[in-house]
Amino acid sequence: VDMTPEQLEVADRHRDWHASRFGYQQSNVEFLYGHIEDLASLGIADNSIDVVVSNCVINLSPVKAKVMAEIFRVLKPGGELYFSDVFADRRIPAALRKDPVLLGECLGGAMYWEDFRRILHDLGCLDVRTVKQNPITLDDSEVAAKIGMVKFRSVTVRAFKMPLEDRCEDYGQVATYLGTIPEHPHAFDLDDHHHFETGRPLRVCGNSTDMLVGSRYAPHFKIWGDKSTHFGLFDCTPGPQGESAAAGGSCC
């Protein structure tokens, strides 16, 4: 979905290249002209989408809560929002949010992480995971002079449409990755602190377990334990150096 015809033309020109790159006889991709704030007008029904992906678009929307509401409307239960975008360490001052240069640089509309987290919280998504993040340096001196007080990061986010708890609780559960996702034979990263080596059991909190069993990842994991016994808040203390991941627990 894009609101700029020229951008859709670029996408269209690369349709065949991608079909061949990903092993399809014919392209199975459809590009839609429209706004991400209004997916209903494009005929995208409630609970109809497995995964929403996006790269550096949501920061450009002036109504991010609407975008997120639309995404969580169209996702199927257990569906996933997986996107990369620019985040800021504070709310961007109102005057700078309208600055065309800063907007064009994907900085003026950058989301303050805590506001983003609150938007998702209000939509019922209580546990948002960071997959990776990198600091963004402001190389342009004019841009830095305007907004150099803000620290920007490029963040890849994973958020699932499913009921989760607002904290990570410990039910003594353990998950093992089976190594069956074709592009990830040796390991799979659910997020930046859940690195599942193939075949190696890892202690997981109730939310991580639910993400694994209630999503597209379910066939690729074996889970031990249920939620019948609660052991308190999940222990986020890293184990001693060299201790096995299974014994040390991981932070949620």
Ligand SMILES: C[S@@+](CC[C@H](N)C(=O)[O-])C[C@H]1O[C@@H](n2cnc3c(N)ncnc32)[C@H](O)[C@@H]1O
């Ligand atoms: C920085 S480009 C990223 C394009 C593409 N996702 C990529 O990774 O190459 C931003 C794109 O977002 C589109 N865009 C911005 N706001 C939008 C909105 N509210 N609805 C739909 N598309 C939007 C623009 O037209 C532009 O093509």
